[in-house]
Amino acid sequence: MDLEKLKSKVEKSYNRRFKSVEKRVSTSVESISSINKLELAEIKTLATTILDLETQSLQADVEALLAKREAIERSLEKKQNELQESKYAVFNALEDKLSSDESALSKLHQVKLQSIDLYDILSEMVESAIITALERDQDGDIAETTIEVIKEITFEAIKEGSLNTIRVRKILSTILVSAIDIAEATPNRADEILGATLKGMRSGLIRSIDRFKKRLAFMPVEAKHILIEDYDTIIEDLNQTDTLFSQVVITQALQSSYSTKKILEDMNKEMRYDLEELVHISKETAEVMKDKFSAFAKSAVKKADTAFKSPKAKEAKRMGIEAWGVAKVALGSAIKTAKDAIDKK
Secondary structure, three states: OOHHHHHHHHHHHOOOOOOOHHHHHHHHHHOOOOHHHOOHHHHHHHHHHHHHHHHHHHHHHHHHHHHHHHHHHHHHHHHHHHHHHHHHHHHHHHHHHHOOOHHHHHHHHHHHHHHOOOHHHHHHHHHHHHHHHHHOOOOOOOHHHHHHHHHHHHHHHHHOOOOOHHHHHHHHHHHHHHHHHHHHHOHHHHHHHHHHHHHHHHHHHHHHHHHHHHHHOOOOHHHHHHHHHOHHHHHHHHOOHHHHHHHHHHHHHHOOOHHHHHHHHHHHHHHHHHHHHHHHHHHHHHHHHHHHHHHHHHHHHHHHHHHOOOHHHHHHHHHHHHHHHHHHHHHHHHHHHHHHHHHHO
8 A cells, every 4th residue: 555645545534523532533544445455555644544533632732842941951050150240240349358368269269169060170170280290399209289270170060969970970071081181282291180180089089979978967858869770880889989980991991192191000900909999988988879779779669560550561661571581582583584494404
């Protein structure tokens, strides 16, 4: 049957005057002769045409909402930028007022570091911090100051958000990439820059996880529910922070010049023994989380079990069985075809 003619026939026979979807569909299907002899492409045309007709207004609603969401997201991004700029303006004004008092200015900078969303400016900030350490270096050893500044930046960037692998990996990768750029531009100090950066990143990550562990005890009920939704992921991530850290180093090493790659790979091997503290604090935090929230997790499992009996879950289960059936038929057909080919030989 011509697919365009079939589509046109379905559209003409689809009667919206019937109140139930079952009646609308069955009436339309009955208008087609030899329904049982339709090919896959024809069944697909029949189903998609009815779907389009039945969901037309809902599809329009979804598209309208998506357009609104895009507008809201653009507006939100704009307001977030304005918020950041407003914070910068306040701190700039405070810095002007405190410029004559070095001690007060230092304390203000500490507050600023804790108040500004660092993720958007992370790369530039790391670059600026390392270059400043190089420029102000007087005794030929930038290691200690660089370790401390990278530790602080890492901690402040990670601490307020989720501890999930993707976010932490992004932050660590951004910091390391910035350090690599400077190290490759200053090859005679590359070992110092990269070594100090890795140590600072490790210390900042340890401090962030330790802070998370301490905050678990005072976490409000609302936050606990949010945490439970991601319970398994966070537990898994906490049990492999050393692997995550090494993967970040190796990934960036593979994307760098030969000399940088060699430095990073050697340092990564050496740091395996220095990651014990990271492993310890991570596993300790995972245990605290298990102790405090296992009851919440069990409750969440019960809710999930209830949800599994919902109409949506039943439909998912049914479709899973249907998918298995389709795969089984396809496999049987493939085996038969292969067997026929062998028999002919």
